[in-house]
Amino acid sequence: MCATSHPLAAKIAIQMLEQGGNAVDAAIAAAMILNIAEPQMTGLGGDCFVLIKPAGSEEVIGLNGSGRSPAGLNADVIRQAGNKVVPTLGIETVTIPGAVDAMVRLSKDFGNLGLKAILAPAIHYAQQGIPVGARTAFDWQSSAQFLQGVAKDFYLLNGQAPTEGQIFRAPQQAEVLRRIALEGRAGFYVGEVAKDMVASLNALGGCHTMEDFAATECDYVEPISGTYRGMELVELPPNGQGATAILLANILELFDIAALDPFGVQRTHIEAEATKLAYDVRNRFVADPDDQETRLAHMLSEDTAKQLAAMIDMGKAMETPAALTESVHKETVYLTVVDSDRMAVSFIYSIFNSFGSGMASDKFGLLFQNRGSGFTLEKGHPNEAAGSKRPMHTIIPAMLKKDGKVVMSFGVMGGQYQSTGHSRMVSNIIDFGMTPQESIDTPRAFADAGTLKLEGGYSQKTRDGLAALGHNITILDKPLGGAQAIWIDEENGVLRGASDPRKDGCAIGY
DSSP states (O other), rough: OOOOOOOOOHHHHHHHHHHHOOHHHHHHHHHHHHHHSSSTTOOSSEEEEEEETTTTTOOHHHHHEEEOOOOTOOOHHHTTTSSSSOSSGGGGGGGOOOOOHHHHHHHHHHHOOOOHHHHHHHHHHHHHEEEEEEEEEHHHHHHHGGGTTTTHHOOOOOTTOTTTTOOOOOOHHHHHHHHHHTTHHHHSSSSHHHHHHHHHHHHOOOOOHHHHHHTTEEOOOOOOOEEEEEEEEEEEETSSSSSHHHHHHHHHHSSSSGGGGGHHHHHHHHHHHHHHHHHHHHHHOOOSSTTTTHHHHHHHHHHHHHHHHOOOOOOOOOHHHHHHHHHHHHOOOEEEEEEEEEEEEEEEEOOSTTTTSOOOOTTTOOOOGGGGGGSSSSSSSSSSSSSSOOOOOOOOEEEEEETTTTEEEEESSGGGGHHHHHHHHHHHHHOOOOOOOHHHOOOEEEETEEEEEOOTTTTTTHHHHHHHHHOOEOOSSSSOOEEEEEEEEETTTTEEEEEOTTSSSSEEOO
């Protein structure tokens, strides 16, 4: 079974499984389709993070496929230009793409079919094109303004964002995929494709070099985990924000969530306040994986969760968590595949903002991600911008274990929302007995940047009650993120797929 955000990607994943491929083959093939089906969300110029449960084992393996900043990046230079924060869309935000290296490595270490077979569908569809789906067209329309320079030529049709049903083609990406299929990572990080990216970045004012691209390498990492009412939430360690999801779950576990209305004032208030506190911790501590042990231990500590939970006032929303917590601290695609041998893959892949940095390479039209905007310019901060360094990432894949066995592979899209989305998904299932699909379908709330963002499914009574507690309510005019999940039902010997209606995708099994 697979669950992805686009039907064609799901179909291709199943096709790989039917041809004798495993979950890794299917996941990579689907991801490469999404480059063309949802180019505003992801692409070869982005990063990925992966959790893999091999067949015949309950051990979960992590892979960090995030790229580093160019060696020449200097925070002082960015500050001297008058910036207080790293610009969201400036050339300073473009980090080296790590996803291609990670997928080539995954295919070599775990796949059955080889790169030529698993990239063939994406090569075909990049050449022939894919009709633009409804949600993709909506996102494209609202984000086309961020495209700059040659990116407009590659990602607009006759100067306009494509509408639903129009066919988007990227033949130049088909050529890049052919080179990766034939040459492996060298087809992307060395030679003409890399030269195109470096020359384009340099012309835009970047300090990126061929050496930066050649040196890109993914890392296998030890996953981290925390328990929520007896079940184990498995995440990747920093530089992703998986530790934030675990901390958030640790805080929520200290409240009797199951006794509350799942869409009522109290549950929403507790989750919002816990989110503010957990994200404040994230912003202080999550950074490049190097030298992370002490900060990570602090984030995963149950004592930290208890101290933070004690700061939640059930009668009042906090304005800002920073002053309270001082004493305690001294646009993305997700897909999952489970094969008949119960290899499970939880895979998230992104260029960060919609269309990433908005800039693309001149010849091959590869969009550059803007992950460097995840750095801070605060001097001495563990996540301070610097050369050859990984920034804090929002994208996180997850798995859920029960009695030591993986029972669900899942992920939640939505930028900053993802940690809150993970803890809510787990809470919905454990506290309220929801199925994965029911959990995905329910309305979402997110405390972010001084506002409590609510999807339209909350009642007026709940909205009024939250406002009375001091929350600054914003009703969203578009869906909050998306999600995909597969539940492994060992008792009945079946797989249960779930796919978010906020996206164009689906879950398919056979």
